[in-house]
Amino acid sequence: ETGVTQSPTHLIKTRGQQVTLRCSSQSGHNTVSWYQQALGQGPQFIFQYYREEENGRGNFPPRFSGLQFPNYSSELNVNALELDDSALYLCASSEPPASEQYFGPGTRLTVT
């Protein structure tokens, strides 16, 4: 059974640029959730996708957008990057949404 994978591992971007992060869910899981974790803090929920539809969204601006594909993999897009977007971005998969979420290793994004 393949676990949750994320790419890239690390990324450095300049303020104002756009970035796309990718996540492959665990086999058999139809729900993907994205979280932002700033250094020394707990994860903050960005949004969740269930069977290709957005199923909930946290308190993040519209420049954070996502997508889920028919194979349940997912993308997180962030436009107009700001310095405060520097964080660890975590993807988690589950089935169904209420069950335990399994996390990928994360993507460390640095915005300069």
Place this chain on the structure above:
Amino acid sequence: AQKVTQAQTEISVVEKEDVTLDCVYETRDTTYYLFWYKQPPSGELVFLIRRNSFDEQNEISGRYSWNFQKSTSSFNFTITASQVVDSAVYFCALTVMDSNYQLIWGAGTKLIIKP
């Protein structure tokens, strides 16, 4: 609104000591789920346990045990005979149906096990 409080920011103990990590939650929902996750220095969150609101039975898994008490809205985690490999940040989290099951996280407790 839902909230999870982990009042202990950092705990440091000597190896082989027992240690308890506290978690207090707030929700008006009668159906909810509680979780504990471990985040070692590598950064990947590791699932430890899921408990639903209708199951107050305590659980033991090896050196780990969890005490769920609805009367005090607490879901505490105890590590018996701690080991250096237990050093990590531990997060307690809550999810409810009305929030589309998004995880509401505590701030985490950093556990340091000294050899």
